[in-house]
Amino acid sequence: MQNLTVKKYQSNYHSIWNAFVLKNNSATFLFDRGFMEYHSDRFQDFSLMVYKEDELIAIMPANIKDNVLYSHQGLTYGGLILDKTYEKKVIVAIYEVLIAFLNKHGIKALRIKSLPEFYDHTVHNTNKILKDNFKATVYQRHKVLSIDYGLPFTIHKTKLKNYRKNQNKGFVIQDNNGFDIFWNHVLIPRLKLKHKTKPVHTLEEIELLHHRFPNHIKQYNIFLNDEILAGITIFDKGSIVKSQYGATTERGEKTRALEYLFLYLTYKFKEEGKQFFSMGTVSDNSNQLGYNPGLLKQKEELGCHIYAQEFLLIEAQ
Structure with missing residues (x-):
C-alpha cells in the first residue's frame, strides 16, 4: 500500500x-x-x-x-x-x-x-x-473470561440450583445507576478489606464517565430488605458487555447476592441480543501461576469460556 x-x-x-x-x-x-x-x-x-x-x-x-x-x-x-x-x-x-x-x-x-x-x-x-x-x-x-451467547450455556448446575432457589428470597435489583451507594458501601470497603487497594476509577470519575456515556456505563445493585448486598458496574459496548466492577458485602457473600446478580444479568443480556458477556481477566501477578485459580473456577462455573x-x-x- x-x-x-x-x-x-x-x-x-x-x-x-x-x-x-x-x-x-x-x-x-x-x-x-x-x-x-x-x-x-x-x-x-x-x-x-x-x-x-x-x-x-x-x-x-x-x-x-x-x-x-x-x-x-x-x-x-x-x-x-x-x-x-x-x-x-x-x-x-x-x-x-x-x-x-x-x-x-x-x-x-x-x-x-x-x-x-x-x-x-x-x-x-x-x-x-x-x-x-x-x-x-x-x-x-x-486469560479473559466471557460468555459466548452463540454457544449453549455451561452454567454449573449448583449455580443454577441456587439461582432458582434464591428467586423467592426477596432480592430487589435496581438499575437506577446508584454508583454512590455501591462505591461507598460496597466496592471501596470491600477492596480495602480484601485487597488493600482502591477502585481504578474514583466515584467522581465513574459518575463523570456515566454522564458522558449514559447508554454505555450502567450500575446494577441488589438489595435485601432495603440493604445493599452487591453491585455490578457494566460497560456496554454494543454487542459486547463487560462487568467492569463486581463486589459484595459480607452479608451479600453469605446470601450469594453477587452470584445471583451475575446470573440475572446473564439472562438479561441474552434477551437483549448481546453476543458476549465479558467478566474480565483473572490475572494475578502475586500467584506463581500468573492467575487466580479460584476466580477462574468461579467465572467458568458462571458459564464463561477462556479467551487470550x-x-x-x-x-x-
Whole structure:
C-alpha cells in the first residue's frame, strides 16, 4: 500500500477521531476522546492516526512514557484499530510506516495491549504477523473470561440450583445507576478489606464517565430488605458487555447476592441480543501461576469460556 502517512493526534482532530471510532466495529466507546481524556493528567497522550492519502484508515490510542509508546495504559485493551480487514501485506506496510515514525521521534519500543480474541476475530492473525515480521515478543498473556451467547450455556448446575432457589428470597435489583451507594458501601470497603487497594476509577470519575456515556456505563445493585448486598458496574459496548466492577458485602457473600446478580444479568443480556458477556481477566501477578485459580473456577462455573489477550513488545530501533 502506497502513500501512507502517520500523524500524531492533536485536539483539532477530535471530531475526525471520534467519527472513526463511531463507525468502526472493533472500536468501543473506550476509544472515544471523551473517555480517553478523563484521566489525561495521568498519561501523556501520543495517539497515532494512519492515513492513506487523505483517508483515515487506522488509529492507535496510545501514551508515551520514558521513550516507550504504549497502546494506552489507561485502557483495558487497544492496539491498532483498522477501518476494515486488510490482507497481510497491507498490515505489514502500515506497521512499517508506524515504526519509521517512532524511530523518527526517538521512541525505542512499542508495547501493544491487544484486544481480547472475542472482540475481533482478526487479532490472532495480526499478532502472528507482528511476531513473524517485526520480531514482536509476547511479554504478558491474560486469560479473559466471557460468555459466548452463540454457544449453549455451561452454567454449573449448583449455580443454577441456587439461582432458582434464591428467586423467592426477596432480592430487589435496581438499575437506577446508584454508583454512590455501591462505591461507598460496597466496592471501596470491600477492596480495602480484601485487597488493600482502591477502585481504578474514583466515584467522581465513574459518575463523570456515566454522564458522558449514559447508554454505555450502567450500575446494577441488589438489595435485601432495603440493604445493599452487591453491585455490578457494566460497560456496554454494543454487542459486547463487560462487568467492569463486581463486589459484595459480607452479608451479600453469605446470601450469594453477587452470584445471583451475575446470573440475572446473564439472562438479561441474552434477551437483549448481546453476543458476549465479558467478566474480565483473572490475572494475578502475586500467584506463581500468573492467575487466580479460584476466580477462574468461579467465572467458568458462571458459564464463561477462556479467551487470550496478548501483550506484545516491538523494538522500534
